[in-house]
Amino acid sequence: MAFMQMTSPHAHRPGNTGHVMKLVILATLPGLITLSYFFGPGTLINVFTAGIMAMACEALVLKLRQRPVMFYINDYSALVTGVLLGLALPPYTPWWVIAVGCVSAIVLAKQLYGGMGYNPFNPAMVGYVILLISFPVEMTQWAMPRTLLAEGQALTGPIDGLAKMWFATPLDAYTGATPLDVFKQNNSQLVQHLYDTQAVFSTGRWAGAGWEWANIGFLMGGCFLLYKKVFTWHAPVSMLISLSLMAAMFNDGGSSNSGGSPLFHLLSGATMLGAFFIVTDPVSSATSNKGRMIYGAAIGILIYLIRTWGNYPDAVAFAVLLLNFAAPFIDYYTLPRTYGHNKARRGTEKEAE
Amino acid sequence: MRKVWDIHGGVHPPENKQQSMQQALASLPLAPELVLPLNQHIGKPAIAIVAEGDTVLKGQLIAKADGPISANIHAPTSGTVSGIEDRTLPHPSGGSGPCIVISSDGKDTWAELDACENYQTLDHNTLLEKIRSAGIAGMGGAGFPAAIKLNPRGNLKIDTLILNGTECEPYITADDTLMQTRAQEVVAGAQILAQLLGNPKSILIGIEDNKPEAIRSISKALSEVENNPIEVVSFPTKYPSGGEKQLIQILTGREVPAGKLPADVGVVCQNVGSTVAAYRAVRFGEPLISRITTVVGEALEIQRNIEVPIGTPIGYILEQHGFTAANVSRLIMGGPMMGFALNTADVPVIKTTNCILAPSRAEMPAPPPAQACIRCGMCAEACPASLLPQQLFWYSMAEDLDKLEAHNIADCIECGACSYVCPSNIPLVQFYRASKGAMKQHAIDKEKSDRSRARFEFRQQRIEKAEVEKEAKRAARKVAAEAAKAKLAAKQASEGDSPKTDDTADVVAAAIAKAKTQDISPEVQLAKLERALSSASSRLDRTLARAEEAEGEKKDAILARVKDAELKVSDAKNKLAEFQARENG
Numbered sequence: 001m002a003f004m005q006m007t008s009p010h011a012h013r014p015g016n017t018g019h020v021m022k023l024v025i026l027a028t029l030p031g032l033i034t035l036s037y038f039f040g041p042g043t044l045i046n047v048f049t050a051g052i053m054a055m056a057c058e059a060l061v062l063k064l065r066q067r068p069v070m071f072y073i074n075d076y077s078a079l080v081t082g083v084l085l086g087l088a089l090p091p092y093t094p095w096w097v098i099a100v101g102c103v104s105a106i107v108l109a110k111q112l113y114g115g116m117g118y119n120p121f122n123p124a125m126v127g128y129v130i131l132l133i134s135f136p137v138e139m140t141q142w143a144m145p146r147t148l149l150a151e152g153q154a155l156t157g158p159i160d161g162l163a164k165m166w167f168a169t170p171l172d173a174y175t176g177a178t179p180l181d182v183f184k185q186n187n188s189q190l191v192q193h194l195y196d197t198q199a200v201f202s203t204g205r206w207a208g209a210g211w212e213w214a215n216i217g218f219l220m221g222g223c224f225l226l227y228k229k230v231f232t233w234h235a236p237v238s239m240l241i242s243l244s245l246m247a248a249m250f251n252d253g254g255s256s257n258s259g260g261s262p263l264f265h266l267l268s269g270a271t272m273l274g275a276f277f278i279v280t281d282p283v284s285s286a287t288s289n290k291g292r293m294i295y296g297a298a299i300g301i302l303i304y305l306i307r308t309w310g311n312y313p314d315a316v317a318f319a320v321l322l323l324n325f326a327a328p329f330i331d332y333y334t335l336p337r338t339y340g341h342n343k344a345r346r347g348t349e350k351e352a353e
Numbered sequence: 354m355r356k357v358w359d360i361h362g363g364v365h366p367p368e369n370k371q372q373s374m375q376q377a378l379a380s381l382p383l384a385p386e387l388v389l390p391l392n393q394h395i396g397k398p399a400i401a402i403v404a405e406g407d408t409v410l411k412g413q414l415i416a417k418a419d420g421p422i423s424a425n426i427h428a429p430t431s432g433t434v435s436g437i438e439d440r441t442l443p444h445p446s447g448g449s450g451p452c453i454v455i456s457s458d459g460k461d462t463w464a465e466l467d468a469c470e471n472y473q474t475l476d477h478n479t480l481l482e483k484i485r486s487a488g489i490a491g492m493g494g495a496g497f498p499a500a501i502k503l504n505p506r507g508n509l510k511i512d513t514l515i516l517n518g519t520e521c522e523p524y525i526t527a528d529d530t531l532m533q534t535r536a537q538e539v540v541a542g543a544q545i546l547a548q549l550l551g552n553p554k555s556i557l558i559g560i561e562d563n564k565p566e567a568i569r570s571i572s573k574a575l576s577e578v579e580n581n582p583i584e585v586v587s588f589p590t591k592y593p594s595g596g597e598k599q600l601i602q603i604l605t606g607r608e609v610p611a612g613k614l615p616a617d618v619g620v621v622c623q624n625v626g627s628t629v630a631a632y633r634a635v636r637f638g639e640p641l642i643s644r645i646t647t648v649v650g651e652a653l654e655i656q657r658n659i660e661v662p663i664g665t666p667i668g669y670i671l672e673q674h675g676f677t678a679a680n681v682s683r684l685i686m687g688g689p690m691m692g693f694a695l696n697t698a699d700v701p702v703i704k705t706t707n708c709i710l711a712p713s714r715a716e717m718p719a720p721p722p723a724q725a726c727i728r729c730g731m732c733a734e735a736c737p738a739s740l741l742p743q744q745l746f747w748y749s750m751a752e753d754l755d756k757l758e759a760h761n762i763a764d765c766i767e768c769g770a771c772s773y774v775c776p777s778n779i780p781l782v783q784f785y786r787a788s789k790g791a792m793k794q795h796a797i798d799k800e801k802s803d804r805s806r807a808r809f810e811f812r813q814q815r816i817e818k819a820e821v822e823k824e825a826k827r828a829a830r831k832v833a834a835e836a837a838k839a840k841l842a843a844k845q846a847s848e849g850d851s852p853k854t855d856d857t858a859d860v861v862a863a864a865i866a867k868a869k870t871q872d873i874s875p876e877v878q879l880a881k882l883e884r885a886l887s888s889a890s891s892r893l894d895r896t897l898a899r900a901e902e903a904e905g906e907k908k909d910a911i912l913a914r915v916k917d918a919e920l921k922v923s924d925a926k927n928k929l930a931e932f933q934a935r936e937n938g
Contacts (some may be wrong), residue, residue, distance in 0.1 A: 009769030
């Protein structure tokens with residue numbers, strides 16, 4: 001009788017790519033919950049909407065490409081992209097903005113390049129940047145955190161939020177300046193003064209009400225993924241270190257020229273979301289551990305440069321996309337040293353001309 | 354406690370070693386027929402020295418090693434040679450090859466063996482010859498003839514002998530059993546190997562820390578030896594610690610340079626099974642005709658280790674262990690990480706068979722379809738050679754052989770750790786094997802084409818050279834002729850109108866004489882000229898006929914030939930007319 005023919009190894013660690021993606025989604029929960037707690041259910045609705053739209057886009061393109069739809073949907077990569085985009089968008093983003101973002105992320109940045117595993121750029125960040133450039137007004141209206149509400153005022157409820165998202169019903173006094181906006185617009189005040197006078201700081205602790213806790217939430221999720229060995233520490237840690245170093249270098253003792261303290265930069269904007277959920281996207285990042293350290297560090301530096309001297313308040317998306325460009329180049333120069341070789345290959349050495 | 358180093362990467366698959374350790378080492382009743390492939394080792398197949406119908410005794414040499422990288426094969430039992438024929442081989446290809454088939458007579462009568470009690474006094478060559486003639490090939494899996502490793506090139510100083518008792522593959526417990534039951538023989542074998550290698554400074558027996566029993570028995574055996582130079586080193590369990598290069602790194606911190614041998618860094622590594630076989634060969638003159646094999650898997654009722662004669666058919670062994678074919682998901686020779694699937698049980702146990710694994714479908718289900726690579730890098734974390742499997746996969750798919758070479762695919766040991774951890778279930782090792790095969794083929798093709806190019810270029814050179822030489826000769830002749838002419842003219846000028854010099858007169862006379870001897874009668878001459886004319890005119894006719902058929906460019910060419918033929922005809926006519934005029938006139 002003939003037995004099944006198969007090549008070694010015959011043993012396989014349980015789990016598949018879908019499990020990895022589900023872990024990532026699970027790890028966004030602390031951040032998602034804190035965001036929703038401080039800014040109302042807007043982000044939660046964003047995440048749901050974007051998740052569903054992203055999966056719909058993925059299914060549609062797979063159908064057009066005549067690929068098995070459920071096989072690819074079950075790897076949850078589209079859902080991850082949708083969730084990350086939803087997290088990055090301001091609460092209560094209009095549905096059509098989210099739709100444009102999802103189409104850009106899934107169709108343009110991912111499927112047109114060949115789908116899962118073939119995209120040179122992080123799809124969620126491509127979607128985000130396209131939105132930021134196309135809809136600057138919608139994309140820079142952040143809800144006020146609950147600590148800033150006036151007496152008797154309540155957070156926007158889910159009904160009002162949905163009305164805003166789907167029918168563009170205006171909401172009363174719901175937007176406020178983010179901590180990064182405050183720093184961007186500051187041109188004469190000492191940091192200490194900002195922290196005392198600006199409500200977003202005075203009602204917070206280190207880096208702005210709500211924001212600091214959301215970042216801590218994402219940090220916790222990131223640590224969970226590190227513990228689960230979904231990715232290695234190299235890229236996120238080097239990004240956080242380089243960002244802190246830049247902040248420390250240009251802190252200027254808290255003068256009116258200060259770009260903000262390291263703690264401020266670590267806990268505001270999309271720092272932790274970026275560090276643990278965007279920079280760690282393996283498809284579009286550098287491949288070796290050394291390469292990932294360089295990749296992360298360069299992103300950290302760029303984030304600080306753009307935040308402090310660029311035109312946009314936050315910079316994670318731009319920094320990540322710029323380094324996506326550089327990833328293959330970094331790869332060429334950061335091959336690990338193979339067993340039995342004196343040194344690692346650099347660049348295109350040893351390749352036939 | 355000796356310092357041990359860590360290797361990069363590695364994985365911790367479920368060990369599954371307890372199943373086969375529940376029962377003691379057993380042996381089976383002799384199989385009625387034993388099949389001995391002539392190639393059970395790395396290198397050239399052995400040459401059969403028995404013929405069909407010959408009676409053989411247990412331990413008798415039946416096939417001789419062909420050259421240094423080859424190994425002798427001996428009869429595992431007494432009986433008759435019932436055939437020397439092609440049988441399916443235990444090889445991933447599932448192909449067949451020449452085997453000696455022995456029908457057992459059931460008596461198991463030994464041939465006379467050359468035992469040696471005081472082998473410590475033997476010299477290096479005698480010892481080595483005893484091991485070589487016993488046909489010992491690495492019993493850990495690769496099957497490299499042991500005698501070659503034990504006789505490194507003279508300029509290499511061996512300072513470390515390592516006995517590999519790692520057995521890092523899941524399921525397999527053959528070496529574990531061997532170390533537990535034959536600890537004294539392992540130690541005695543180690544002493545023989547050490548003697549062969551000029552007593553290296555360190556003699557280490559490397560055992561993973563998941564085999565405490567084996568460590569205990571070996572340590573106990575060592576404690577009974579006087580002035581014991583041998584050390585047992587236990588280190589954390591991790592797959593693939595038992596790979597030769599990995600074990601060397603763990604125990605010595607040295608890396609075997611790419612393309613070199615362990616002996617180049619002063620290390621010789623032998624499997625504990627081979628070590629015991631070497632001891633038995635030297636002490637008792639016993640050739641390698643049996644080995645310990647783990648028979649394990651949920652498709653079997655009995656799971657254990659057996660001492661089994663080489664050549665015993667796997668099907669026979671399975672039968673003895675309550676095998677249910679309906680349950681088995683695949684039949685593997687070797688472990689689950691590097692073993693290969695057999696497509697039939699109709700193959701024999703060979704010298705390298707350390708395990709027969711018959712997992713049930715629940716135990717080892719068919720792999721799910723591969724998903725896309727997300728470059729998560731888990732494979733790179735697991736790779737013991739510090740390669741980038743995700744990049745190798747990428748380049749393998751693109752068949753970019755240059756890039757693969759630059760990314761050191763040749764250093765891949767095919768341990769399977771990358772495939773084991775891949776969340777997308779990509780059969781990475783299979784891609785690398787295919788690429789390595791393609792690269793080998795490419796190298797062969799390249800060598801072939803390089804050789805033809807060299808040959809062509811050499812020919813061109815030779816023709817050119819000959820042309821130049823010819824030209825030079827021609828020029829020289831021309832110069833000589835000119836010189837002679839000038840000399841003649843000068844002579845004529847100096848001698849005025851006087852008749853030709855003696856030697857010129859001689860030349861002229863000779864020419865006339867020659868013409869005379871060649872003188873032919875006018876009839877013959879006439880016939881010759883007429884024949885020339887007729888052949889020229891018939892040629893003209895033929896060419897004309899062809900010119901009518903031809904078209905286009907070809908027609909122009911043929912018309913040119915017609916012109917040529919016309920000229921020849923008129924030439925022949927003129928000559929004939931001239932001749933006739935001369936004859937008549």
